[in-house]
Amino acid sequence: xEGVTATxxxxxxxxxxxxxxxSAGALQWALSHSxxxxxxxxxxxxxxxxxxxxxxxxxxxxSQNSSNTSVSSESSHGGxxxxxxxxxxxxVDLEFLEVMKRACEAIQPKVRVxxxxxDMGGKDKASTILNxxxxxxxxxxxxxxxxxxxxxxxxxxxxxxxxxxxxxxxxLIENCKCTCVGVQRxxxxxxxxxxxxxxxxxxxxx
Numbered sequence: 178x179e180g181v182t183a184t185x186x187x188x189x190x191x192x193x194x195x196x197x198x199x200s201a202g203a204l205q206w207a208l209s210h211s212x213x214x215x216x217x218x219x220x221x222x223x224x225x226x227x228x229x230x231x232x233x234x235x236x237x238x239x240s241q242n243s244s245n246t247s248v249s250s251e252s253s254h255g256g257x258x259x260x261x262x263x264x265x266x267x268x269v270d271l272e273f274l275e276v277m278k279r280a281c282e283a284i285q286p287k288v289r290v291x292x293x294x295x296d297m298g299g300k301d302k303a304s305t306i307l308n309x310x311x312x313x314x315x316x317x318x319x320x321x322x323x324x325x326x327x328x329x330x331x332x333x334x335x336x337x338x339x340x341x342x343x344x345x346x347x348x349l350i351e352n353c354k355c356t357c358v359g360v361q362r363x364x365x366x367x368x369x370x371x372x373x374x375x376x377x378x379x380x381x382x383x
Contacts, residue, residue: 189317192221197321205362206369223306318357
């Protein structure tokens, strides 16, 4: 897929990071199929200052009796090329972005990983992400996508510079200047469905 396969040139790859299985699946795909040595991986979390909480408890450090933890504590686990990060600490809650970062560093130790938090500032989420892509000169944007029949049929046809009626992932795929990949994880061993501006519903085995 254009703009997704590994190249010798270091790239800036941004993954939209949220405390949910769609975001975890996108990060798993990025780590196992897109990010290569010397790339820079940016975990972007878009927050709303009106409702954002300082920390989340969706991700937990495992007890010392647990051997490892995956990128997500939910049912979506990494596919081929993925991995896990070891840890202990008796179930201490960790901020989910830090857990994601640690998992990335364990799976891809030669990739620079850093976290970006940005407030929506009254704008919609998609526009905020587009602004960050431009400001940081991102080469590839990756976002988890929850597919529905209406999105699959109508999403790629909606336009007009507005996010109304279009989910965030579809809007970014259509309007992002860099390559944008929407990732849907299909169960633990079911592979991925990928969407870009030029490739729709591209199936990739885990």
